[in-house]
């Protein structure tokens with residue numbers, strides 16, 4: 048598939064997404080990328096739309112950025128038929144009350160490959176993916192306290208329980 | 215060579231069957247048994263055992279990060295080749311004498327390293343390859359890194375570098391062989407027997 052075709056597919060996809068999500072910021076770039084920014088409430092709708100209506104069948108990654116006052120969750124998917132990449136992002140903030148973590152709908156039901164990536168974001172940034180089938184820590188050792196990629200993370204190494212006590 | 219106090223006066227000369235050398239000592243005055251019995255060498259059991267151990271170090275690969283590529287893969291491949299020192303890699307800790315811990319030791323990996331070390335049969339040796347395994351290296355302050363594998367298992371040789379070249383590792387391996395040659399294992403056995411009694 049030539050680059051021109053990929054770019055025209057990207058523009059087409061951007062128009063479709065704009066029609067479906069008028070409040071979202073959508074751009075299509077000249078290198079075959081579609082970039083979408085939505086409200087957190089429409090995250091799952093957007094994911095389903097990208098998978099079902101635009102053919103984005105390959106989940107590439109999910110990650111997050113800590114801006115101190117809020118987090119941005121970023122997902123990247125690709126269509127294996129048209130070769131278009133799509134990057135979709137949303138802002139989430141910490142909630143007060145009895146559920147202080149930032150929460151976002153899980154896209155595991157749309158792309159099963161997102162399972163471990165959401166676990167990683169949960170482990171390192173402390174973002175709760177509601178509807179995730181198995182939201183456990185994946186990278187830090189058992190018994191770890193805190194979310195190390197948060198800007199306000201402080202290491203409590205000295206009084207943390209260790210799997211193997213140091214000699 | 216002249217021997218003052220005589221020495222054995224075995225029949226020697228053109229007519230005798232056994233040719234016994236006239237002088238059983240060397241220039242320093244030490245008795246040389248080989249002069250009596252050609253093909254026989256005398257040494258201590260300790261030296262023979264240590265010699266055998268030092269020259270057949272079968273090593274266990276424990277590659278954790280970049281150092282594994284340099285030290286274990288490049289070092290074990292044909293261009294450098296550990297086999298020259300009688301060292302072969304075994305993928306089972308139960309057949310290994312030596313473990314190379316090559317790379318960054320994380321808190322999560324620490325129990326696995328400890329288990330594998332405990333599965334090795336004695337005598338067992340450990341070489342810490344690179345800055346990370348020796349001290350934590352560039353990740354010393356990280357929340358996830360054990361600052362040096364010696365925090366969880368005993369280490370015999372530390373090879374510095376980030377990563378060390380295979381030559382540096384060979385130097386470390388040769389140092390370990392020297393260390394094994396000096397080992398007084400019979401004393402250890404005696405101490406163990408004493409502890410049991």
Ligand code: SF4
Nearest residue numbers: 280281344345346376
């Ligand atoms: S010492 Fe350097 S090369 Fe070796 S594992 Fe650490 S960072 Fe990688």
